[in-house]
Amino acid sequence: METALTKVKSEEYGGELIQLVSFNLEKEEYGINVLMVREIIRMLNITRVPNTPHYVEGVINLRGKVIPIINLRKKFDLMDSDYDKRTRIMVMEVVGELMGFIVDEVSEVIRISEKEIQPPPPVVSSGIEQECMAGVINQAERLLVLLDLEKMFSADERRLFSNVA
Amino acid sequence: MAIDCEDQELLDGFLAETTELLEKLDDDLISLEKSPEDADLMNRIFRSIHTVKGASSFLGFDMLVKVTHKTEDVLNRLRKLELTLTPEIMDVILEAVDLVKTLVADIKGGDIIERDLEGTIGKLIPFLSENAVEATVLAPVFAPKEEKAAAPAETPAPAAEPEPTAAAQAAQPAPQEPKAEAKAEPAASQQVAPAPQPKPQPVKEPQKAPAKGGGDDLADNSTVRVDVKRLDDLMNQVGELVLERNRMIQLHSDYQTGLNPAEFGDDFGKLSKRLNFVTSELQMQVLKMRMLPVEKVFKKFPRIVRNLARDLGKEVDLVIYGEETELDRSVVDEIGDPLIHLIRNALDHGLETPEQRLAAGKERNGTVVLSAAHEGNQIVISIKDNGRGIDPDKIAKKALDKGLVTDEQVAAMGTREILDLIFLPGFSTKEQTTDLSGRGVGMDVVRTNIRKLNGIIEIKNEVGHGSEFILKLPLTLAIIQSLLVEVEKEVYSIPLASVIETMRVSKKEFHMIGGQEVLKLRDSVLPLLRLQQTFGCNEVYTDRDTCYVVIVGVAEKRIGLIVTRLLGQQEVAIKSLGKFLSNLPGIGGSTIMGDGRVALIVDPIGLVGGAA
Numbered sequence: 123m124e125t126a127l128t129k130v131k132s133e134e135y136g137g138e139l140i141q142l143v144s145f146n147l148e149k150e151e152y153g154i155n156v157l158m159v160r161e162i163i164r165m166l167n168i169t170r171v172p173n174t175p176h177y178v179e180g181v182i183n184l185r186g187k188v189i190p191i192i193n194l195r196k197k198f199d200l201m202d203s204d205y206d207k208r209t210r211i212m213v214m215e216v217v218g219e220l221m222g223f224i225v226d227e228v229s230e231v232i233r234i235s236e237k238e239i240q241p242p243p244p245v246v247s248s249g250i251e252q253e254c255m256a257g258v259i260n261q262a263e264r265l266l267v268l269l270d271l272e273k274m275f276s277a278d279e280r281r282l283f284s285n286v287a
Numbered sequence: 288m289a290i291d292c293e294d295q296e297l298l299d300g301f302l303a304e305t306t307e308l309l310e311k312l313d314d315d316l317i318s319l320e321k322s323p324e325d326a327d328l329m330n331r332i333f334r335s336i337h338t339v340k341g342a343s344s345f346l347g348f349d350m351l352v353k354v355t356h357k358t359e360d361v362l363n364r365l366r367k368l369e370l371t372l373t374p375e376i377m378d379v380i381l382e383a384v385d386l387v388k389t390l391v392a393d394i395k396g397g398d399i400i401e402r403d404l405e406g407t408i409g410k411l412i413p414f415l416s417e418n419a420v421e422a423t424v425l426a427p428v429f430a431p432k433e434e435k436a437a438a439p440a441e442t443p444a445p446a447a448e449p450e451p452t453a454a455a456q457a458a459q460p461a462p463q464e465p466k467a468e469a470k471a472e473p474a475a476s477q478q479v480a481p482a483p484q485p486k487p488q489p490v491k492e493p494q495k496a497p498a499k500g501g502g503d504d505l506a507d508n509s510t511v512r513v514d515v516k517r518l519d520d521l522m523n524q525v526g527e528l529v530l531e532r533n534r535m536i537q538l539h540s541d542y543q544t545g546l547n548p549a550e551f552g553d554d555f556g557k558l559s560k561r562l563n564f565v566t567s568e569l570q571m572q573v574l575k576m577r578m579l580p581v582e583k584v585f586k587k588f589p590r591i592v593r594n595l596a597r598d599l600g601k602e603v604d605l606v607i608y609g610e611e612t613e614l615d616r617s618v619v620d621e622i623g624d625p626l627i628h629l630i631r632n633a634l635d636h637g638l639e640t641p642e643q644r645l646a647a648g649k650e651r652n653g654t655v656v657l658s659a660a661h662e663g664n665q666i667v668i669s670i671k672d673n674g675r676g677i678d679p680d681k682i683a684k685k686a687l688d689k690g691l692v693t694d695e696q697v698a699a700m701g702t703r704e705i706l707d708l709i710f711l712p713g714f715s716t717k718e719q720t721t722d723l724s725g726r727g728v729g730m731d732v733v734r735t736n737i738r739k740l741n742g743i744i745e746i747k748n749e750v751g752h753g754s755e756f757i758l759k760l761p762l763t764l765a766i767i768q769s770l771l772v773e774v775e776k777e778v779y780s781i782p783l784a785s786v787i788e789t790m791r792v793s794k795k796e797f798h799m800i801g802g803q804e805v806l807k808l809r810d811s812v813l814p815l816l817r818l819q820q821t822f823g824c825n826e827v828y829t830d831r832d833t834c835y836v837v838i839v840g841v842a843e844k845r846i847g848l849i850v851t852r853l854l855g856q857q858e859v860a861i862k863s864l865g866k867f868l869s870n871l872p873g874i875g876g877s878t879i880m881g882d883g884r885v886a887l888i889v890d891p892i893g894l895v896g897g898a899a
Binding site: 167169170171172173174178180181182183186187188189190219220221 | 777821822823824862863864865866867868871872873874877879883884885886887
């Protein structure tokens with residue numbers, strides 16, 4: 123995944139296909155490199171963890187491993203909504219740690235050519251922090267925001283994570 | 288300088304064996320001082336040091352050979368009764384053993400550092416000087432063996448380990464190989480002995496050995512030696528487990544095909560009982576493999592006590608009980624330092640000098656009793672001395688002088704609280720800082736380490752008759768007994784090791800003192816902490832007027848946690864929360880409940896620290 127993202131940055135390096143998992147949040151479509159995703163599971167019982175940032179929903183038991191769960195809606199300051207039967211937890215490996223992300227719906231795995239990835243527009247209307255956008259994919263009918271979760275958990279963020287209390 | 292040893296396996300074997308021998312050696316030497324006539328003991332010591340020498344010369348560790356060789360010579364004279372063992376000789380021998388340890392540690396670390404050997408060797412030499420001829424009579428007996436061992440290493444030596452040889456050649460006008468000297472020495476140790484002297488060795492922290500000696504022995508924790516029998520037992524248990532699994536699969540398929548639906552419940556009940564039995568057995572076995580006898584820590588204390596007693600001019604008998612008590616490796620690693628501090632305190636502050644003791648009508652020798660025992664799911668380690676005890680008034684006065692507490696605070700304290708003052712960082716009763724004590728660090732270390740282990744410290748004190756420090760530690764850190772509590776519909780688990788008692792209290796009994804909710808409990812005042820507030824849980828039950836208080840103790844502190852209700856006791860396996868959530872105050876980890884949900888484990892240390 124590291125390689126895929128670096129390639130994204132060097133534009134002239136086109137032609138290679140990468141696979142993305144696309145998912146929805148508040149009717150917008152996002153994509154994430156398939157190599158980062160470990161598994162996609164349905165909602166489970168989440169145990170709240172006190173004194174954490176608001177977007178940390180809690181922890182779950184993933185077959186004997188306890189992993190933190192992040193609500194991407196809350197993280198991106200989108201409107202909170204109830205979980206339904208389409209709600210999924212995407213378990214990903216971010217900076218060496220497993221983490222779950224709650225999304226509205228996971229739709230499909232798409233293949234795109236790296237050439238199709240455009241740099242993110244300078245201003246984004248939704249609350250997504252600019253830095254965790256790796257790019258935008260503009261296909262005929264759809265617009266996909268490519269996320270870089272490693273950036274989302276920059277050093278700063280991680281410190282905040284543990285000292286927020 | 289890295290060690291260029293071709294046969295890594297050989298080197299590993301050497302290190303393992305040498306470390307073991309050296310550990311034993313310390314012990315034996317102290318015993319020898321007590322009973323110098325014990326020939327068996329003497330021979331054992333001699334053999335140990337000889338083995339170390341032989342092995343190191345085979346592998347070409349010249350510095351080791353030199354030190355062990357001289358030590359061996361002195362021991363040999365002792366063995367042949369040409370010398371009588373005095374504390375001074377023992378001091379030097381122990382110093383030499385320390386030096387050997389340092390050298391071995393260097394080799395283990397992968398770097399051979401040039402160390403000052405001459406200081407120690409120089410101290411050994413005087414004991415060889417009288418009747419040197421007689422001393423060498425026995426030498427040929429072991430010399431040939433020595434030569435044989437050294438021979439294979441001889442030829443490749445210059446290529447294999449260039450650093451000591453090169454250093455020697457550069458420094459010495461006569462390019463004589465250290466190894467050659469080592470061999471020549473048994474024949475005429477006295478004459479050759481001065482030869483290494485001109486070698487200008489860079490003096491790098493020559494006195495490092497004693498300081499390091501303490502914690503080093505346990506550092507080697509990457510491999511475990513397990514009794515074959517235990518391994519067999521384990522295999523047996525796993526076999527049982529596989530059997531039970533097969534039964535379970537069978538049961539399930541029977542159920543699905545509709546055979547005997549009536550008996551399913553019954554069979555399933557039996558199966559889960561057996562499964563429960565097998566897994567708990569298995570758990571015990573695995574835990575046992577992680578266990579080490581506390582002897583691992585205790586065995587260095589005779590040595591420490593001896594040295595300290597000599598330095599302090601006190602006469603001390605150290606009595607050790609229960610060194611076979613086993614506890615988890617992780618715990619063993621952590622208790623070494625606190626125990627050293629406590630023992631040091633007992634000797635330095637607790638015990639009086641022989642004159643003072645006689646004047647007080649006690650026997651001349653002070654006694655320190657170090658004991659370990661299992662007590663339920665805890666291990667209890669106690670350090671007890673029959674010295675002068677701790678004088679609370681003196682403690683209070685000192686703490687006031689140092690500005691650690693205020694007059695009002697002292698006035699409000701009971702004896703217990705005053706004694707607890709000794710754990711404050713910066714507290715010391717010593718007027719002058721010595722190299723032994725007086726910086727006010729020791730007890731703080733004790734407290735920090737014991738807290739880390741979720742342990743409890745108790746002090747029993749009788750002015751004039753001595754004091755006793757009792758450490759209560761959990762047996763293991765991986766699986767703990769815990770008390771499950773409910774806080775406004777959320778389940779939390781509190782390590783049972785820190786729970787002292789639980790009680791049901793009416794909310795009317797809470798009082799406020801200076802913004803802090805407290806509970807009067809018998810003769811003490813207990814600060815309270817509402818877990819609901821600390822953990823920011825939504826309040827669900829507003830109409831209740833009673834609740835439960837779980838009194839937890841961390842090191843010497845006590846605090847009451849207010850919870851909604853108690854759910855029961857359970858053995859839980861601790862799971863880490865991962866690095867993102869590792870520093871949460873008051874949360875020590877998590878565990879998975881029977882229903883697959885995650886319950887958080889309360890960290891009493893964090894809570895007590897936050898409330899105090």
